[in-house]
Amino acid sequence: MKKLINDPGQVVVEALEGLALAHPDSVRVDLENRVVVRTDAPRPGKVGVISGGGSGHEPLHSGFVGVGMLDAAVCGEVFTSPVPDQLLAATQAVDGGAGVLHLVKNYTGDVMNFEMAAELAAEMLGTRVEAVVIDDDVAVQDSLYTAGRRGVGATVFVEKIAGALAESGADLDAVAAIARKVVAESRSMGVALTSCTVPAAGKPTFELGEGEMELGIGIHGEPGRERLPLGTAAEVAGRLVEPILADLDFTGRDAVVMVNGMGGTPLIELYIVYREVARLLEGAGVRIARSLVGNYVTSLEMAGCSVSVLRADDELLALWDAPVDTLSLRWGA
Amino acid sequence: MKKLINDPGQVVVEALEGLALAHPDSVRVDLENRVVVRTDAPRPGKVGVISGGGSGHEPLHSGFVGVGMLDAAVCGEVFTSPVPDQLLAATQAVDGGAGVLHLVKNYTGDVMNFEMAAELAAEMLGTRVEAVVIDDDVAVQDSLYTAGRRGVGATVFVEKIAGALAESGADLDAVAAIARKVVAESRSMGVALTSCTVPAAGKPTFELGEGEMELGIGIHGEPGRERLPLGTAAEVAGRLVEPILADLDFTGRDAVVMVNGMGGTPLIELYIVYREVARLLEGAGVRIARSLVGNYVTSLEMAGCSVSVLRADDELLALWDAPVDTLSLRWGA
Amino acid sequence: MVGRDDVARWLADYAAVVHENAAELTELDRAIGDADHGSNMDRGFAAVAALDPSGFDDAAAYLKKAGMTLVSTVGGASGPLFGTFFLRLGGAWPAEDGDAAGLGAALRAGLDGILARGKAEVGDKTLVDALAPAVDAFDAAAGEGLGAALSAAAAAGAAGRDATVPLVARKGRASYLGERSAGHQDPGATSMALLLDSAARALPGSGG
Amino acid sequence: MVGRDDVARWLADYAAVVHENAAELTELDRAIGDADHGSNMDRGFAAVAALDPSGFDDAAAYLKKAGMTLVSTVGGASGPLFGTFFLRLGGAWPAEDGDAAGLGAALRAGLDGILARGKAEVGDKTLVDALAPAVDAFDAAAGEGLGAALSAAAAAGAAGRDATVPLVARKGRASYLGERSAGHQDPGATSMALLLDSAARALPGSGG
Ligand SMILES: Nc1ncnc2c1ncn2[C@@H]1O[C@H](COP(=O)(O)OP(=O)(O)O)[C@@H](O)[C@H]1O
């Protein structure tokens, strides 16, 4: 394991200390609870929007805290969901009296910990919490015999758009509804070229041969659905785009497209993938209205990428375009 | 070699096609000359600021084209400086009649190609060109017996600050002077935990053992000054910060600090490094006024990081804070 | 019969067992999960072991605090599940510090908590596959005394754990692997079997 | 004596040699540079080989175009250097399509162009270490005829290339390695030696 760390057990807290030192004007960091909060939270009358999960996916979620996006991000251990206490602390920190939206990626651990936190928030704080579970990963086909589709790249879409609506002063039901709409309209698929190494585990989660790729991965370094020979960028893009288009009809619709790096793939490759993805989508009659290319939802140093597509109407596009001022997503502000 | 590419020979042009497809509203891409240009260039009366070099360092330079930073970025083959024709095309594209500043990283190839381009620009276009050579890398100690210090992380400082002054309407001499000032006040040092693979070469440029690091690397995957056992983040930060502080006196001064990822190191580790760097600098009496943490000047998928420090007065800080609106650096705009 | 200090011995024993087996548990999770089960459990049970038993009035309060501690420190899927198990175990702990039947009822309350929280069924390739047959075996042997019941539970838990190997996972992270999850032992069932084994070793009456 | 079509044969031969040796050149550059010298040279000379010689009035125009082509396609350090070499070679090409002395003067003009552009000296571990002694050797043997002069130049170039091995680089990318650059053959000197070797093989008079 080759990492720039001091102690595998201290990775998350030391990184948060670094974040706090680096950006004192942008975010407030509650080191005890490992929560990154907007400097102006709680804002009276504003719905609080929080998200969280295991660490190791940076910039998700801490890089998306700020005006027009998240009010707080809750950081679990690497690839391990945060515990209810942390989520409760975050809920309290952003509760401006209008209720709090929990954005939860659909993993058993995340769902259970958020559930317990919502129960505690109702009991102990009297805060109204709505939870929206994000499950955009088309690699998981059968929700009857699985824990259901995972929450992956679309998390960025949900956080951006729900955050924009909350910023505009909408109420909790409306913000939760738009988040659910984004989930319903989003699909993602990912591929790994290498595994990643959880610091506490000390060695790669899986091994891939020189000519192999894992197709249909999540974001925790877990193996994917199938191991296939690594193809060209065009072939890989095809394997990612096809199941997305097969799952939801995007024909003739506007789309927000993200080509997301898993951490270890350079930007120059992500743009090559974007080129292929754009051609495939346009060939299928999809109108690309907005795009993002870069590392947004990562799995530590894993090489690979994911494609996420949001079927967007004018309402979603307007919220997507609304000002956002966070460490890792910033425009119009 | 595991890369998301189609053809090692087409990496740069296909990535630029992807860039053009992804961001039609932000930049204009001249695919023939591999030049990324501001959509509003040339702006009459404004000094044009261009930079360029080998590709594989993204987001440098193409991610820094836009209001308040570069007017154009010129993209060579991977790790190979662009040719004079490309630089000439970029010079012409941004020439608003007030002359053009060439920002050149100090590598033999870059310097010679930019020199030839400046000669051609004077002869063929009658454009006045000033060139500023960036050489911030303290790993190269002896400029008598070497090609001189390399241009590395401080390139971001120079491009940002010279770009801000040019945006304000300053003339070519003033913009060149501020660029030279930033170069004089900046120092950098980098470390690699893994090598990277040039697509056309097909295998890693160097091999590093499991417990080793290369200290004092440039940004082209070339080996560094020494091979050392990999230490903790705190130890590595010490090895990076010490030679910087030994080379320039930052005591009691404001500093802009960048902890830059080489491409394959996750953000969570960069923040741990930042924590250590901040402590060391503060312990040495340096006041950290601004900071950047992330992948800004990369070497493809290399794991590792570099630290750059700019000794900043009020003039430089004000220019640093000036609005910038590019794909990879955006604030205040 | 099983008092606060017996529980303390059990939890201390289990914390040591988890620590020793952390690498192996993570290894199992590497194959069909995300390579963190051992460190999750180790972090949680180290925190439980750091609790001072003498600060609690009785076994019930102590067990509930252990459950809270797990919920607060483990995270992931195993945190709420093991946490809920101990919270419910403490909640249903027999007032008289339990005979075998009372302990069996408490164990079932723990199991029910896990089922309610995680919605898994036997055969889904989760820790339920170790715990559910263990609770049944405990009840069946309760008439023979606590020691026999605990041994029966441990044996059934171990068998349940082994039975997870051929299964295709239907809950938790391993379910994403589909058929590829078959042939691997479930990490959570493994740590649950170790917990039952530790109980049989550390709780009183284990000799007979 | 050395006309446009002789030059065409030389450039075609060298383009083939570079293509064959591209991997090896890149390999040398991997050790003390950035692993691109072979692909840089290959890209450039493939473009040169694609020029149609019949489109040029004479060898001088053709060589200048080859130089421009290299400048425009190679990039890096070798692009301006090899490009300048051919530009100057063409610029100084003897009007009468050269005897040996005239060719020697042209080669020296090429060398001077490289020295002016790159500011390296003999011993800096660059392509100058192959070219400078080769031009001297050419001049010294020019009296014996073109073939002998070219052979002498090629031999001196090869020796100069070999002499780069123990040197510590003082110019170019390899200089950053300091002492670590010693023990490796310079890639640019290697491709320069191949160019001289190709000239000795492909240009007329090489038999004698
Ligand atoms: N819905 C569920 N019900 C019961 N147990 C479950 C459920 N989901 C997962 N588990 C158990 O949790 C174990 C994994 O725990 P752990 O690795 O700590 O959490 P995570 O999967 O969040 O990384 C699995 O091996 C399985 O036994």
Ligand SMILES: Nc1ncnc2c1ncn2[C@@H]1O[C@H](COP(=O)(O)OP(=O)(O)O)[C@@H](O)[C@H]1O
């Ligand atoms: N200043 C210089 N003068 C002469 N030759 C040089 C100089 N700098 C570098 N070279 C030559 O260029 C070669 C490297 O070329 P190449 O790898 O194509 O370019 P780059 O170093 O830009 O990647 C070196 O091996 C050396 O022979």
Ligand SMILES: [Mg+2]
């Ligand atoms: Mg986990």
Ligand SMILES: [Mg+2]
């Ligand atoms: Mg190069």
Ligand SMILES: [Mg+2]
């Ligand atoms: Mg796990």
Ligand SMILES: [Mg+2]
């Ligand atoms: Mg090179």
